[in-house]
Structure formats: C-alpha cells, structure tokens
Amino acid sequence: MACLRSLGKLIVLLVSLIADLFDFVSDWLFYSDLVFAKDGLVFGTHEDLIIRMSFVFCIIGSVTFVGEIILNFMEYHKDNDTIEVISEFLTFSTLLIEDLPQIAINVRIAICREEATNTVQIVKASAAMFEVIVKLAFVWIKYFIKRKQGGRESSRIRKGISIFTSVILLTILGLCGTVFFLTTNFQKTQIEFDSDGLSGEESDKYIQGVGIFMRLNASHRQIHNMADHQWIRLVGLQDVTRLSDPSTGITLSCMFTAPPIVYIWVRNHSTPAVDTLFCYKEDSKVIYRIPTQNCSDTFSMTSNITTVSLKLTYIAPNRQQPLGDIHSNVQVHLNNCTEEVQPDIVTLKYFRVKPEVKDSMTFTSTESDGQYHYYTVPDDLMSVREAWRTGKLMCESTGRDSPKINRDLGVTCLH
Template identity: 30%
Template sequence: MNDDNKDRKVWCSFREERIHIVDNIPFCQQCHNKFGFKLFVFLLVVSFDIADLVSDWLLFHDVWLAKEGLVYGPPEDIVKYLLLAFSVLGTLTFLFEISNLWWDIFRRNPWVNVDLLSAITIWIEDVPQIAISVVIIACREEAISYFQLVKAAVIILGATIRLIVSLVQYCSKSARKDLECAKVNKESRRHVVYRVFIMMGLILTLGGAITIFLFTQSERNADGSLNFKIPHRIMEGEFDDEKYFTNVSIYFSHSYFDYEKHNSSDSFFDSKNFLRLIKLNDVKNSKTDKNVHIIYDGTHTQFHIQVDGQKECYIINKSTQQVTQETTCSILTNPEQFAFTFHFVKPSVPVLIFGDITYALKTGTSTNCETPTLKVADNLAAQMNDPISVMLRYYRTKPGVTEDNHIHKTSTSHKFYHASDLIDISEVWKTGFAYCKSSGSPAPHKGDNLEVQCL
C-alpha cells in the first residue's frame, strides 16, 4: 500500500458522528453559529415544506368534493383513499421532520439523522404523492388564469429550489469527504447512499412538477402537437368547454319509436331509434328551465315534439316504414305524453367543474299526468335488459348528420336517429392531457323539486 493510500485511510478513519444541516452550507462560515442565520435556514426549509403540504391537501380537497356532473366526476375510490392516506402520512412526516430539524439546528441533537429522515420522507411521501397528483391531473381540466399559471410555476420553483439546496449542501467539505472516503469508512458510505436516494427522489419530484405544469398549462391536439394555454383573466379561470359540448344533445329512446322491421342479425343497438330532445348548450345557456313535450296518439304513429312552444309534428307509416313531417299539426286521438323539464346546475369548482343537468319526467294525459314508475336508463345495454324502460343519454352527431330537427332529416327523407348517426358521449368526453375516460355522467341526473307542466 503506497503512502497516499495510507494517508487517505488514516484521514478517512475519523468522521464526525453528527454533521448538522447548517454545517453543510458551504458559504458564510462565520454565520453558522449565529441565531439569525439558523432561524433563516429553519424558516426557509419550513416554508417550502408548508407549501408542499398545503398543495397536497388542496388537491385532496378538490378531488374529495368532486361530484358526478357534465364531463367530470370524482376519480375512483382507490385514488381518493390513496391520496388521503399519503396526505395524512405527509402531515405526520412534516411534523416529525420539522421537529427534528429544530433539534438539529438549534440544539445540535436531532432525533434522527437529517439525511436519513429526508430520504425516507421523499420516498414514502413526496414521490408517491407527486405520482398520484400526476395521474389525477393528467385526466383533469384546469381553469386557465394568471393565478393558476403562478400556482403551477410555484410548484416547479419549490421543487427546483429543494434540488439546488441539496446540491449546494452536497458540495460542502464534509460531503466531499464522505464521497472520497466511502470505500473505507462505513459511516461515510451510509451518508453517500442517503444522499444518492435523496437526489434521485428530488429529481423525480421535479420531473413530476414539470409534468403537472405541462398538463395544466397546455393542451394536446389530435395530431399530438401541444398548445400553450394563454390566460386572459387574473383570478377567475376559463374552461374550454366547447370541445365537449359542441353538437351534443340529449337523446331519448322508447320502444314506441321502433317502427322499422329489422333482420334477425341486427343487434339491439342497431335496431333502436332515437329522438333528439334538446341541445345541451340550449339547456346550459338558458336562464330558465327548458320544457320538452312528446305528445303521441294511441296507435303510436303520430308524434308532436314541442320545446318551449316550438312544435314539430311527424306521422309514421308502419307499412312503408316512412316518416313524414306535417306542415300543419293534426289533432291527435286519445293523446298521451312524455313531459320533461331540464334544469342546468351551474358550475361550482371543484364540486362540479362544468356544472350538471337534471331532469324531471311525467307521463300520461293532460288530465292525469304523473311521475312514471318506469326505469330511465342511461345506456342501451341497461334498456335492453329492461324492455319497458326508456333511455336518456348524451350523444354528438357525426360529421354530416344534421341536428336541425328532432329527427334526422336528409335531402330525401326523415328518419329517427340511429346509433350509426351518433358518437357516444364516452368517445366525445376524453378528458385532460391524457384523454382519459370521462368520470362524468353520460346522461342528465334525476332532479329534485323540479316542476313539470303537462300540456
């Protein structure tokens, strides 16, 4: 063994039992023992930890309060409970870490080595928390405002400063000695391992923060390109709701509409006819509730559809399987009706990001109109399992399919809408940067205390 190796072994054989966080700061050596400097370091670390803790609980608050509405609803229960568990764990580790830091800086006698505690905290709390946050925010819509932009930037700033502070600490004399002596000194080797795990965790946290910023402040186009969202307001956020609601309407399905003869090979979905009740934006943008009435005769061949006084009338010829629109509505024999009232529940962030639509339904005659006992399904599969049920659901018309009338009007004929004319709302409402499956309701919810006026 040469003299240099002997000298290094002797030099590395001694390591201070405890090296404190203030001692690792490589500048202002004369300030290390001053109370004001210690207080500044303590408050700086506490400030970043508090900002991180508050952002965790704010996200949990938003997720926990979310209700099922238009486009968005609450995430799966497993995600909510994981977020709660790590938020609680983060609070406990925050309290312990801050107490331990106090004892390290002001008493120079921490309960647990600061590097070890930081490594544990980062990997059992920070990394899982940022991973869950990325998963949630990848599927969420964020209101765009300057406040939201600043909030997203602060998350990156906090993660960056934590990384820089750690790098500065690891350039200190004691940290460099640990690195040089790791092969011959067990204590030095242990601290090098701590710091490697800390840096890996901080890099992942910073990557997660940058990903969150990307998800919240940009949008992905269909071709994969990115557009940075430009805010126009300081506090009140703006949502891009047109991509979700353009050409989307509420559709109604009932066996009375199924007049066509189908081959035995046709599926249930292909054989169902749909009536377009009202555009979603018409309900959303109205200051009052919207009323829709479907009045029909006893033979189920004449239908009058009336929306707030505007009426369309159709006659079905079951022999020729043709639908004709009447220019002058005929008088119906023994008329019955479906009477709907639709109400828009205004957005309330974070509970209902885009709001919700509720409905009430009555059936019968003008003199005996009551709430029906029949089931109102929100998908064709449920309606198939219960033939006497009806269905309400949101759909978007396919390109080239008109929605000027309550049924599909072409240049040569009228017919009810079919599944082949429509895009299911589950395909329309792909949410967030990751185009996730919508967690919102595919149909209006049954409302409480809505008045329905029968004609």
Template identity: 30%
Template sequence: MENKAIRTKPDGLVSSIPFCRGFHGKRYFKFIVFLLIVILDTADLASDWLLYNDVANTKEGLVYGPLEGSIRYALLVTCIIGTQSITIEIINLSLEIFRGNPWFDLELLSAVIIWIEDVPQITINVVIIACREEAISYFQLVKASVLIAGAIIRVLFSLILYCSNKAIRDIKRVKKNHESRSRVFNRALIMTGLIITLGGAAMVFLFTQYERNPDGTINFKVPNSYVEGEYDDAKYFNNVSIYFSHELFDWNTTASRYAEHRNLFRLFKINEIRQEKVDRMIIIQYDELTGPTKFVIKESDMSGNVRVNECFQMDRTGKNVTIGSNCTAYIALSINEFVFKFRYIKPYVPKLIFGDIKYNIKVKYNSASTCKSPDYVISNSIKDQSNKRVASLHYYRTKGSLDETNHVIHTSATHGTFYHSRSLQDIRDVWKTGFAHCKSTGSLAPHHDDSIDVQCT
C-alpha cells in the same frame, strides 16, 4: 405539488449553508432558516390537503366526475403520511438547529420522507393532472412555472451542498468509513428522489400548459385572461345533444330489440341549455288510436311560453316517418304525453368543472288522466332496454353532415327518419379528458331530480 423544504446535511444544517459563513453562529440567522423551512413545509402540506379536498368533493357532472376510489385512498394516505412526517421533521430540525442533538439523522430522515411522501405524492399528482382539464389563464401559467422552478431550485441547492468539502471528503472515505458510506448512500437516495420529483413537476407543467390533439399533435394553450381561468369546452360539447329512447319510437321488428337498431329521438343540444341558463321543457304528445302514431313536439322558450316545434307520424309496419305540415290540428283530443323539464347546474370549480344537467319527467296517458311519474325506469344507456319497463337518455355527438336541426332527421320536406346510435358518436368516445385522453368520469346522461317541478299540459 408545491416546493418542499430543502433538506440537507445530517450534521450542522446551518453550518452547511454556503455564502453565509459569517452568520452561522447567529441565533437570529438560525431562527430565519428554521422559519423558512417551516413555512415551506407547511405550504406544501396545505397544498396536499387542498388537492385531496378537491378530489374527494368532486361531483359527477358533465365530462368530469369523482376519481377512482384507489386514487382517492392513495392520495389520502400520502397526505396523512405527509402530515406525520413533516411534523416529525420540524421537531427534529428544531432540535438540530437550536440544540445540536436531533432525534434522527437529518439526511436519513430526509431520504425516508422523500421516498414515502414526496415521490408517491408527485406520482399521484401527475396521474390526476394527466386526466384533468386545467383552466387557461396567466395565473395558472405562473402557478405551473413556480412548481417546476421550485423543483429545480431544490435539486440545484442540494447539488451545491453535496459538492462541499465535507461531502467530497465523505466520498473519498466511502470504502473505509461506515458513517461516510451511510451519508453518501443517503445523499444518493435524496438526489434520486429529487430528480424524480423534478421530472414529475415537469410533467405536471406539460399536462397543464399543453394539449394533445386527437391526431397526436401538441399545442401550447395560450391564455386569454390573467386570473379567471377559461376552459376549452368546445371539444366536449360541440354538436352534442341529449337523445331519448323509448319503445314508442321503435319499429315492429326483432332487430329493434338491439341497441344499434333502436330509434332515437333528439331532444336538444347541450350547448343550448348551457348558454341560455334557463330551464328547458320538452313536451312529446302522441296519439296511437288509429293508424300510424302521430307526434307533436312542443318546447318552452326563454320566456316560458310553450310553442309547437315539430310534428310527424311513424308507420311501424312500413318503417317510415312522414313529416307533418299543420301541427296545430295534427293530434286528436285524446292524447298521451311525456313532459321533460331540464335544468342546467352552473359550474362550480372544482366540484363541477363544466356543471351538470338535471331533469324530471311526468307522463299522461290521455287527456283525462292525471299527470304522474312514469311507471318505467330511465337508464343512461340504451343497452339496458331489455324490456318495456326501461327507457333511456344518453349524450351523443353527430357525425359528419348528419342533420341536427330537428328532433328526427328530415330527409326531405315530407319524409324523415330517426337517429341511431350506430350513426352517432357515443359520448364515451367524445369525452376523452386531459393530456392523456383518459376515459371520462362524468355522467353519460342528465341526472334525474324529483325536486324539479313538472306540470303536464
């Protein structure tokens, strides 16, 4: 939150400013004071609406997505209240400075605005910043420093005003004079609100400039650039891949119906497509005509050339995977295939902080059939696979030394096994965002996009 205009005494704002007594009666000095307050209030209002615009336009992508509706609505309400209250305050202030007959007591109005707009606004700001990633740069460090410095100045300036002779006189008369009692009460409300805002500004600084590690330790985020921010994305994407689950990969057992026992097929690491920034195509060909199901996996390289990447066969009854050696002659002419094409959407701050991944899929059930969209739904959770009409894509991170080189785990040169969710780390547990390690609002899997052109082989 940016600096709020300094709101002071109910009677004679200009005459209450210390160290400038010789200028109090000058009209140009009054105009400067009024203009300064208008600029500060306008800048604060603009920052509030810019924050709301960022929050309202955030799209669901990698790691981050739209905030909860209650937070967005609360932020909108505070922005609307702030617009109305600042407008009233500026008009009231102009009447007090230039005519000496304001509509409302300045300190009473200031106390009301602080508690219905400033305090809620900084509270919402703290909640948002605590759960979000901030770009690391010297510019961002200066911005956060200005925020907390502004809050400190507001408190110190108010303390100077409230230690003036008039303020002390009001404290002495508090038991005998109703007006003095009201002014002291209003100043107490103002000061309490300002201290809360200062505390909120300090928390925003802490959340933006420090990071909390999973073990509870706190590190200062050292900037490496001046203006262009850098995001610490390694903690989100290292060893995270896209996994595909389909009944085709499951054993012929009752246990395969449960999510933790479903066989997962690894497609590729998220960092690969983020670094290459070109469409990625994965072709899964399979043959179920005789004996164990045979698979050949092909991928397109950065030049668009399709190459054979891996082949294996699975025996559903024996529950084993045999790694193939001669993939070129591995599958008969009559084949089925899944063809995935993935596209990386580049980051666009603040709408897509880490970008997004979209995909489209086509299927072909034999060499003579047409290439078409699948007749099943692809969910972002394997728990939705209650029947044959549902498959799933999901982000997972490998644990420990688990192999992440191939599409299935190669336990030896000739044998392998599938991945399972119980031996992987779900992305929900990986993507804990911000200083507070909040639950991720991002997508759990790539987004389906029919506009991506996919051609079968």
C-alpha cells in the same frame, strides 16, 4: 460570526418549516379535491384506487411532517452529526414514499383532465416545486459546509444521501413541470383556475354535435313504444349550456297520439309564446314532417295523448364539476294531462350525432325526399363514452352519459 451562523440556522429553520407546511396543507387539499369530485359533463369522480392511495400518502406525509419539524428544531438548537444524518435520511425517505407518489398521481390526473385546469392541482404542483427548490439548496449547502469542515466518513455518508435525494428532487421537479405543461401548455397568457364553462375549444371538442335524446319504453297500449336502439333528439347540448340564464333552463313538451297512426309534436315552452319545434306523422314506420297547424288540429280532436313534459337546466362549472352538469325532471301524463304515469318510461341520454348524419331535427332525414327516421345506435349516434375521451392518452370519459334527475325542478304537464 456566531451571530451570522445563528441567523443562517434560523433562516434555514423558517424556510424549511414554510416549505413543509405548504406541502402538508396542499396534500390534504389535493386529497379533499379527489374525494369531493362529482360526476357531470365529461368529467366524473376519480377512481377509488387513486383516492385510497392519496389518503395513504397523506397519512404518511402527516407523520413525516411532524418528524421533520422535530428534527429541524433539534438541528437548530444543537449541532450533531447524527441528528443531521437522521434528518437528511428522513427527508430522502419522505420524498421517495410520499412526495414522489403524490405528484405522480397529480400527473396521472392532469394527463386525463388537462382541459379542466384545477386550482388545487396547480397549488399542489407549486408546493412540491417550492419544496424541491428549498430542499435541493439546503441538501447541498449542508453537504459542502460539512465537507469544508472535514470529516471524510461523514462526508461519504452525506454525499450518498445527497446524491439520491437530489435525483428524487429533480424527478419531482420534472413531474411538477409536466403538470404545469398539461394543464396550461405554457401557452395561456393567464391561467384560468377552474373551468369557466363550455366555451371556445372546449365547446368544439366536447359538445359540438352532442344532443340530449329521448326514448319511450312502455307496454301500455296507448303509449308509443320505441325499440331499444331508437331515439328522438330533444335539444342540442349547446342550446342548454348557452342560454342567457342557464339556471332557469329550458322547458319542452313532446306529445304523442296513440298508435297505429302516431302524431308527434315537440314544443319549446321557455319562450313567452310557445314555440313549435317540429311536428311529424308516423304511419306504418314511415315518418313525415307535417305543417304545424295540422298537428295542432289533430291534437285538439283526440284525447288519447301521451304528454312528456321536461325541464333541463345547466349547472355552472365548479371545482367538483369542471365543466358543469345538466339536471332534468320529467313528467308523463295521459289523456290531456288527466292521468299521470311513472316517468321511468322515459329514458334520456347524451349522444354525439355522426358527422355524416343531419342532426338539427327531432328525427333525421332519409335518402327518400321528405321522409325521416329515428336516430339509431350505432348507425347514426355515437356514445359519449367514446366521443368524450379526454387527455393525451385519450382516457375514457368518467362523466355521466345522461342528465341527472332532479325532482326538485318544477315541471307541470304541458299541453
């Protein structure tokens, strides 16, 4: 009988240690995941308040982790009601001031990021769930054993602690289930830890109709100046994210002749043969699409040309950027690439084109047949801050609203 009792105490000690250690490690993994998150497509960094709160709870958890280990070993080596009551009270306190807030933070993140299932979110919820089951079992096993052995006063104290502890444990269990539901909806036959890219429903929800737009803003007499609300569409987001080799990216050039009559020529240099995408003529604020050969002839006969050369690449999804990111580099040259100017005259930004607006061309068509105009905000374009609202509560997008500038991307003047 003594051997069985000793074996039972050893099992309780080992299982408690495993549960506490699992929870301790998952706490710090969860915190590191919050700290190292990067901004990218749709999802960005976490709020400073959430990061600071998680750090504080991790510190509290580390202190109580050490205290629980010490008390567990003391319980294993010596039967003492006082030690056991202190241990149970510490368990109750840890659950209330550390485990419950941590899983609540996890739920808050899952509410806004349910599509971007994250490994650490699942691990943290699993650790908390395992700890709940273990502690719930041990709390009531200990209580009923002590009650059977007698001791009314001790039983009343233990009963109160056990009831309050059980309520918190069941609350945590419910919150863990919420995390699983929000991240998987219990509908996936297989949980895809971390996003595997913008595909399927994610593509339709986040990037369908979203493009990369450009605006020129300069006082130079030769450079075509655009109003703050006017934008030129370069390429759809899907055209970059769905390349056969997204890391190689897509290279574009936009050429503008000097005012007053402006010719605009957009080309794709990623293919073996340079591919003309669109060619236009802007005269007295009226824009017409013209044949490619006319554009080529026009640009061959003038030296007053502004050339914007761009490289866009897609960074694959990772733990820090659940849906990946777009990197860009831009160069601006004048006079057939003989003079380089600062690239900050070019602004790139993501927009979603409104459903009723045609979105497949550099400019959008007007009601007048054969005429086009700049995409404008808010008539034609919707901010991705609005378009990329996420989660059940439609949380504001935390990702960047433009590609990330990466000067390491190789780009030369394309003419």
